[in-house]
Amino acid sequence: MKIGILKETFDGERRVAITPNIAKQLIAAGFEILVEEGAGEHSSFKDSDYREVDAVVEKRGVVFHEGQVLLKINPFDEEDLKLVDKRQILISKLYHKSNPQLIQTIANKGATAFSMDAIPRISRAQDMDVLSSQNNLAGYKAVILGAFEMTKIFPLMMTSAGTIAPSRVLIYGIGVAGLQAIATAKRLGAVVEATDIRSETKEQAESLGAKFISVDNEGEQSEGGYAKEASAEYAKKQKEAVNKSLFQADLVITTANIPGRKAPVLITREQLMQMKNGAVIIDLAAAQGGNCEISENNKTIVENGVKVIGTSIDPRSVSTNASDLYAKNIYNYIMHLTKETTFEWDLEEEITDETLIVHDGEIRKN
Known part of the structure; x- marks a missing residue:
């Protein structure tokens, strides 16, 4: 053959x-x-x-x-x-x-x-499983790209001129890409938080050193190992639980995709307007509509001082x-x-x- x-x-x-x-x-x-x-x-x-x-x-x-x-x-x-x-x-x-x-x-x-x-x-x-093998690299590259685009360094650094506080990283979605992003950001010295609709991912995130942001997800289940589309009630609860971390974050990485459907919007324009000046969002779901409301695939958009980078094929780099x-x-x-x-x-x-x-x-x- x-x-x-x-x-x-x-x-x-x-x-x-x-x-x-x-x-x-x-x-x-x-x-x-x-x-x-x-x-x-x-x-x-x-x-x-x-x-x-x-x-x-x-x-x-x-x-x-x-x-x-x-x-x-x-x-x-x-x-x-x-x-x-x-x-x-x-x-x-x-x-x-x-x-x-x-x-x-x-x-x-x-x-x-x-x-x-x-x-x-x-x-x-x-x-x-090609999605896992490629997403693993995407999670790694998302952190490296974020580090390049940020105006801060990741680790705590003590110098003669003073102490530099570590950067804060927030990761939405604790699948293969999210887990690799957690591991990479932690290795670089950042303070990492993460959230996911699937409560079973809490232990995985914490095992890599991230703080898991818990959201009451009663009735929300995964399908075939993937997160399913969240209910409107859950999406509201997630925003309320995550907002404090989102507004303090220097780098946000979103990885939430639902096979065959538009990616869920996890960060609205209203939330973006309350984020730190100089923050960076790496949206890995941009090709499927984006987890950030203003994301566009393969484009960088700056709004309210926040840089939103829409990408989905970081493995190509x-x-x-x-x-x-x-x-x-x-x-x-x-x-x-x-x-x-x-x-x-x-x-x-x-x-x-x-x-x-x-x-x-x-x-x-x-």
Whole structure:
């Protein structure tokens, strides 16, 4: 079976779906690997690195024509789908719940598509979970970006000219990104507080040194390991509980996303107007509408002296590490789906069932 690795075309994207090391492992497992020219150049992987492991480097059209399985990170776009035919299997993050037109176009092509963002949050799928591997890096980069944008340092520092108080960091959402943000900010010496709709995250946050801001969440539950959309009553309680910390914070990092839905607004314009002059908000949910009311994806907005930075793909700024982790996830996923390089199509198996969105032109998941 021939697996085609495509160059990412999403604006600003620097990652690649398969690295030379993982290409080597797939080849050892019996697959043939085709790589589009320049696919790994922004992640510091040269075409010659792929050739050295016996992958074949070809022009884009050849990879589309010969690849039986086509791999990407971001969703296949309109130009990609013009080159896809019904014999092919597509694997990428499709975000199928919020991209119905994309899924319909794939179905119209008669192709098959698996969505990496639909990997279920179960223990045996952990080594395939691209959202966790990439969000881990996003949490780290959010703190580093915040440190760069702030006009203060993180740690307590005692100098001959006086003592510098540590910065205060507030983190909304204690998932993978939030936990890594807590750990990174603590290592840099900040005073860290965190909040989440899921009460079960309290112990995790505190184990990393953060103060957990408790909110009465009776009736609020998580779904499939993700936070579900909060009720209006809970959102009001959260604002009241968090406001004191929010208004004192030097850096705020928001990470709350709900799969297939608009991101919840956690910081309103009214709250922003009461924040410290010079505070920075890093909104990792900006691509899905943002956790801050005024956020715009890939834009920096300054209002009332508060700098709001909307971003969602920070892993691209550490593309070598991000590509390596994504590639390992993909390798484990492909090995799970196949036996002796042939797809098993076991629709009774949970991972296969949850991630197979389109099968031979038939839409299975909406």
